[in-house]
Amino acid sequence: MEHKELRVGLIGAGRMGADHALRLDQRISGVRLAAVADPDLDRAKQVADGTAARAVADPFEIIGDSGVDALVIASPGEVHEPLLLAAIDNDVPVLCEKPLTPDAKSSLRVVEAEEARGKRLVQVGFMRRFDVEYAELKRLLDTGDLGAPLMLHCVHRNAATPPGFTSEMMIYDSVVHEFDTARWLLDSEISAVTVRAPRSSSAAPAGLLDPQIVTIETARGAVVDVEIFVNCGFGYQVRCEAVGEQGTALVGGDSGPVIHRSGQWSGVVTADFRERFGAAFDHEFQRWADAAHQGEVDSAAADVWDGYAAAAACEAGVHAQVSGERTEVELAERPDFYAGG
Amino acid sequence: MEHKELRVGLIGAGRMGADHALRLDQRISGVRLAAVADPDLDRAKQVADGTAARAVADPFEIIGDSGVDALVIASPGEVHEPLLLAAIDNDVPVLCEKPLTPDAKSSLRVVEAEEARGKRLVQVGFMRRFDVEYAELKRLLDTGDLGAPLMLHCVHRNAATPPGFTSEMMIYDSVVHEFDTARWLLDSEISAVTVRAPRSSSAAPAGLLDPQIVTIETARGAVVDVEIFVNCGFGYQVRCEAVGEQGTALVGGDSGPVIHRSGQWSGVVTADFRERFGAAFDHEFQRWADAAHQGEVDSAAADVWDGYAAAAACEAGVHAQVSGERTEVELAERPDFYAGG
Amino acid sequence: MEHKELRVGLIGAGRMGADHALRLDQRISGVRLAAVADPDLDRAKQVADGTAARAVADPFEIIGDSGVDALVIASPGEVHEPLLLAAIDNDVPVLCEKPLTPDAKSSLRVVEAEEARGKRLVQVGFMRRFDVEYAELKRLLDTGDLGAPLMLHCVHRNAATPPGFTSEMMIYDSVVHEFDTARWLLDSEISAVTVRAPRSSSAAPAGLLDPQIVTIETARGAVVDVEIFVNCGFGYQVRCEAVGEQGTALVGGDSGPVIHRSGQWSGVVTADFRERFGAAFDHEFQRWADAAHQGEVDSAAADVWDGYAAAAACEAGVHAQVSGERTEVELAERPDFYAGG
Amino acid sequence: MEHKELRVGLIGAGRMGADHALRLDQRISGVRLAAVADPDLDRAKQVADGTAARAVADPFEIIGDSGVDALVIASPGEVHEPLLLAAIDNDVPVLCEKPLTPDAKSSLRVVEAEEARGKRLVQVGFMRRFDVEYAELKRLLDTGDLGAPLMLHCVHRNAATPPGFTSEMMIYDSVVHEFDTARWLLDSEISAVTVRAPRSSSAAPAGLLDPQIVTIETARGAVVDVEIFVNCGFGYQVRCEAVGEQGTALVGGDSGPVIHRSGQWSGVVTADFRERFGAAFDHEFQRWADAAHQGEVDSAAADVWDGYAAAAACEAGVHAQVSGERTEVELAERPDFYAGG
Structure with a gap:
């Protein structure tokens, strides 16, 4: 009966990450921005400022953290693979901005990891x-x-x-x-x-x-x-x-x-x-958050195979x-x- | 620093009220649907069902209730005046679906009440x-x-x-x-x-x-x-x-x-x-909730004089x-x- | 079997008349611009220049002339009535630019004249x-x-x-x-x-x-x-x-x-x-000329009653x-x- | 001063030819359809019927005929080359429906013939x-x-x-x-x-x-x-x-x-x-006829090189x-x- 918010950790505080922070903080229902991670800690802090989120430099610090229910990855594609593998390992739902990873070989490793886990956790941000x-x-x-x-x-x-x-x-x-x-x-x-x-x-x-x-x-x-x-x-x-x-x-x-x-x-x-595509992003995020609340992924979204x-x-x-x-x-x-x- | 949700009481559980309940529960950020009031208690219960809201028959029960921070009025225009006057009396922000009241004379009384209070509390739902x-x-x-x-x-x-x-x-x-x-x-x-x-x-x-x-x-x-x-x-x-x-x-x-x-x-x-106008409603409600959080009304919205x-x-x-x-x-x-x- | 051109007299050599002269001379099939009449003879000559038409000052000179089979009236509305009555009297088909005449009373006299003649001769230029x-x-x-x-x-x-x-x-x-x-x-x-x-x-x-x-x-x-x-x-x-x-x-x-x-x-x-409406004018004129060749008016056009x-x-x-x-x-x-x- | 019509011979009385016959007879100013040629003489007669044109079976009969000032070729592309060469030889302006000829080699021969003649006579019907x-x-x-x-x-x-x-x-x-x-x-x-x-x-x-x-x-x-x-x-x-x-x-x-x-x-x-493209065809034909009257080709049209x-x-x-x-x-x-x- 008690209504609990989904606590979201955002990885990547660049232009796209800042945009998503605003989205999560102000427009998506049932969600709380809980953490912002960026190697550039100042940038993380700027994005977290004025929200309830804490800022950290190391993204792995918030993957598996008990105060973070789900992740949005908006960092450069080059660093996605280890983040995704860690999230899968920790059973954390992820909305990963495209690309899944920068090349087919590494993407296939994510496919295999999720398949091995036996549970769909990762959604790729093809917002169209x-x-x-x-x-x-x-x-x-x-x-x-x-x-x-x-x-x-x-x-x-x-x-x-x-x-x-x-x-x-x-x-x-x-x-x-x-x-x-x-x-x-x-x-x-x-x-x-x-x-x-x-x-x-x-x-x-x-x-x-x-x-x-x-x-x-x-x-x-x-x-x-x-x-x-x-x-x-x-x-x-x-x-x-x-x-x-x-x-x-x-x-x-x-x-x-x-x-x-x-x-x-x-x-x-x-x-x-x-x-x-601002409204499409909002719609994508709301559906993702609603599904994550239920421990599911959004069936309308792109999955790891699509990535x-x-x-x-x-x-x-x-x-x-x-x-x-x-x-x-x-x-x-x-x-x-x-x-x- | 702590992020607190705006607890909204909804008055009126007809077609429009049900639509707004969905909006408040699932699409508006920073808001919790806290109560649904309708003389037809069954209808109120149906609308509250599946949300964190309680259902009541008497709308005055939730005006001034310490668990309700703000009100959305979606009941027929004929009953708006006493609800609005009570809300103004209790210093509660209101988003009132049009019409403000069904005639100019009663609307003017609301104008006068709000002016006497010396604080803008009521916004009229002209969503265009x-x-x-x-x-x-x-x-x-x-x-x-x-x-x-x-x-x-x-x-x-x-x-x-x-x-x-x-x-x-x-x-x-x-x-x-x-x-x-x-x-x-x-x-x-x-x-x-x-x-x-x-x-x-x-x-x-x-x-x-x-x-x-x-x-x-x-x-x-x-x-x-x-x-x-x-x-x-x-x-x-x-x-x-x-x-x-x-x-x-x-x-x-x-x-x-x-x-x-x-x-x-x-x-x-x-x-x-x-x-x-679904997106316009969402936009109107989000801005209203954001303003109500700050104890303000949305300057872009229609005010009591407009009503x-x-x-x-x-x-x-x-x-x-x-x-x-x-x-x-x-x-x-x-x-x-x-x-x- | 022999293909004969409709010899058209144009009354009025102002801006609209000049435009229609060009139309009759260069774009309408089966038609020859035979005469141009305007009280300002120089203007008439300018419009006739380069075509096979002769220029005259007095429009009545060409109404009933054996070398003129049909008339286009593009002079100011104030002078239409006598021109129309003369044309009806002489059994000459007319395409009259709007207005038929400047007031209802005079227009009604044209209606009565055509009705008395017992034959539709006049078409009004509502090109839409x-x-x-x-x-x-x-x-x-x-x-x-x-x-x-x-x-x-x-x-x-x-x-x-x-x-x-x-x-x-x-x-x-x-x-x-x-x-x-x-x-x-x-x-x-x-x-x-x-x-x-x-x-x-x-x-x-x-x-x-x-x-x-x-x-x-x-x-x-x-x-x-x-x-x-x-x-x-x-x-x-x-x-x-x-x-x-x-x-x-x-x-x-x-x-x-x-x-x-x-x-x-x-x-x-x-x-x-x-x-x-250039193409509409062309279409109107071509249909009018085709009908006039047959001694008829174009049933799609506005008639004297419409005027x-x-x-x-x-x-x-x-x-x-x-x-x-x-x-x-x-x-x-x-x-x-x-x-x- | 005397206004003389361009007497046009149409070669080809198929669907396209019939359409062009109507165009020449009823919509193009300053033109008379003088002859229709088609190996299927009945078809030629049908198209000529109701116009001032005579019908013939042999197209070469009307190329160089003193009663035909200009030609429109609407027959199949396979037979164009000899018709075009004969027209060039006889100094007759031609509007030739596309294709000029069915292959580049034969088209080049037409290019060379016109160049040798030293006068542009042929225009290709790219009506767009x-x-x-x-x-x-x-x-x-x-x-x-x-x-x-x-x-x-x-x-x-x-x-x-x-x-x-x-x-x-x-x-x-x-x-x-x-x-x-x-x-x-x-x-x-x-x-x-x-x-x-x-x-x-x-x-x-x-x-x-x-x-x-x-x-x-x-x-x-x-x-x-x-x-x-x-x-x-x-x-x-x-x-x-x-x-x-x-x-x-x-x-x-x-x-x-x-x-x-x-x-x-x-x-x-x-x-x-x-x-x-009906209006484009009309426009193309009117400009071609106007140019042919002056013994010229329309500079806006496709020429033999384009073909x-x-x-x-x-x-x-x-x-x-x-x-x-x-x-x-x-x-x-x-x-x-x-x-x-």
Whole structure:
């Protein structure tokens, strides 16, 4: 009868972590931000400040701590593996920001660890699955209203990249969302990836292959094309048109007030992913917290296998980018434990 | 430092109350549903079931109760006045669903009580102010991007009415939102109301004047027309176009996936106000709870004066509907306590 | 077997006349511009220059001339009556730009003259009936797809007015289109007109009541509201939403390329009526010429009765504007000769 | 001074020819349909019937005939070459429906014949260049408003194919429009073509590879992707999004009335290319006729070199389709006579 809050430990206090701290502290019901861990302790303290959370430098200090019921991992992908293995070992539910880990091999180790544990604990933060429009697109495909799916046309644009952004990161940080979207919407593994690039935009930093067109093939014979353009200049735009045998559905079109002024009709493009997908993040976190309260994972979310499959697609994507060749994706056998799809 | 939850008592366990109970229990952060009051105790129990709340029949039992920090009133407007006066008397923050009270005279008594108390405690549930699109429209008008506002064109449609719905309720329950929207967007009191009706739709129950066109004049010389059509058949639709000296802005257009199928492009119309404005309700409640935590009211919300002004406009609206005449709105002098606008 | 061109005499060589001369000379098939008449002979010559037409000062010189098979009247409304009566007298088909004549009494004399002649010769230039979107809207209303019509919401905006434009002209030159649109779409005569104006835009010339909201009632109980705003600043915009018992249809929304640039999605608003309705004019003229070749009038076009009814509505409209009162429209009995509607 | 009609001979009285006969006879100004030629003389007679045209079986009978000033060729592409060579030889202006000829080698012979003649006489019927939206897109690219172009995303869908339609025809009859569109919009020759197909739709006839995704590279480093789906079921849809360094522009979105009914907002998809591009055909023909009157070709239209370049791209496209390989396009040197681009 007594209503108990889920005490969440946040690992990683960078831009994304700070955003999630705010989310957990102010918008998610039934949750208390209990701890913030970051090797940069000052940063951890800043994020914890004004909340009920304590700040620590060592993330392992809060994995298995009796005052922390569940974890959100928002640190760089490079350090995820040991954190995830420790969390699995300690039976702690985790919402892990993508990527699960930076490469397929290490992701597979997490798959194996969770399977060995015999209990699903880890969820991967592919938040598009929680966007109202994408969820409706998934529903349209699942009901068969559009007929069997044949193609997706995806567009993924950012206004500009931060310093140090590389062509490889365009696959690992950006297209990874389309890899997951394609797998999820089409209910099929990715079998091959090809990358073709027009000449780069003069707005892109020297050396960055921007934009690129990534072509994805799935095991069931669908083809997906993705424009990834991370210095498009005008804002953040994510769009997906699904083409089925009987019709199409498009999400991610323009929304918001329509203004007529100075010889134009117009509206505003969202500035970044936090604005565009803020509600999806909230929805994802609320569902995750509700499930964690019950000792479960959210069945709507991406699981560890999904994280592994995305990592494998990213590896193939970078190979395709560098080689200019169509690159097949090699996957391990899917354990029964992750049945579905 | 210790993070304490706001314990909320909910008064009214009807359809709206049940919806708000769910909201408070599952989606609003920092809040605990502590009590549910409804004269129909069984209904109160049903709503409280599965939450940490206790159920009571008498609402006055929870006003001033030391275990209830704040109140949400979702009971019929007819019983609001004594509840509000008791809450003010007990210094308890209240989020009161519209209407404040059913008529201007009683609303004015609430205004006077709160003013006498010398502290703002009551907020009225005009949730459109918390809708992302309406908020952006307000911003566009306030920045002057559209020039000084001259007109609003509003459309307010429901698929169908429940049994017993009357022409008068079309003003008090439906157009009341446009009264508040007009006052808020145009920052000006309503000075007169006229109602003109075409012949009624054959889909409307006998005796219901449906649709109607309500024309609103404001003190600053703007004119607002409102189509209210509560048996339009196809869904729930709320739209507002603001026309300024330099441009226009339209909110409430179609959204969601665009489907191409069977010779048509199409999309789905939202079914009811809870679907259309669900996120606005959440946003309103979260901000209210955050403010109540600080012992404050949300400055973005409608206050008691706004509730009174809407009640006065409704009275004029019903007079205009019955008489067919342009009806002026008589308002008391606005106390300095409610300065602004 | 031999293909003969329709030799058209154009009366009026102002801006509209010049536009129609170009249309007749270069875009309408089966037609030859044979004569251009304007009291300002130089202007007539300029318009005739480069075509096969001769220029004359006296319009009556070309009415009944054996070298002129049909007439287009684009001179000011004040001089239409004698021209029309002469054309009817000479059995010459006429496409007369609106208004038929400037007042109901004189329009009725044209009705009576044509009826006395016993042959339909005159068509009035309400070009919206030939716009693809309006025609589709008419079709939707006629098929009953939307249910019986209850309301129209119309918007009619111009960027700016030429010098000398008056409040009265807003009715006679602008709203006259909505009067015809309402009669045509709703298949019902106009029974009353009311005009209400917000404070005028600071962009409007001194003395001009701009914008205005014109409310039209029809004999069958529909209500139409029209925003007329002739100094809206941003371009030319004509929009109409029909609301029926089972649904609505909107025409006149934004069209053309959708651009994403500089943080905005946007498109271009058409600059004036010639751009917006140019194709409708072409379509109207081609159908008129094709019918005139057969010695007939185009049954899809507005006839003399329509011109008369519009003139009567304009008179009521100006009365309503000046008096602030709802003003009933008085119509003569409709002759069987103009059966329909 | 005397206004003389352009007497046009039409070669080919199939579906397209019949459509053009109607266009020439009824909608294009300054033109007379003088002759219709088709090996199936009955078909030629049917098309000529009701016009001033005579019907003949042998097309060469009307090439060089003193009663025929200009030619429209709407016969199958296989027979174009000798007709075009004869027209060039006789100095007769020609509007030739696409393709110029079915293969690059024969197209090059036409290029050489026209160059040898030293006078431009032949225009190729790529009508999209005359569509209002495409023309505006071209303007946006030429002014640099979008920055230098990097990509086009094209969609080309038909409801269903007639019997006998082959995968090869998807390139030659359908994608050929995108080849020309890409060359024209991007002002650059096509350098390579790749074709990738998802599994075919169950709605496609056995053996037809439908849909396909065609990737086009241009000499200046732009990349164009084209979805060609000729059994999409729901209607005819042609869409193009240009992506430049500073912004994007999309044409071919949904248009026409927006209907709200039965829980949906919706509109109608055009049924076929004649409905979608009818006005573009009219515009193309009128400009061609106007130019032919002056003994010139329309500089806005596709010329013989454009026809040759499209044929070469089609050859590469079919090779890419069959081989699955990226296929380079080999072009002859462009003669100075066809300078530009």
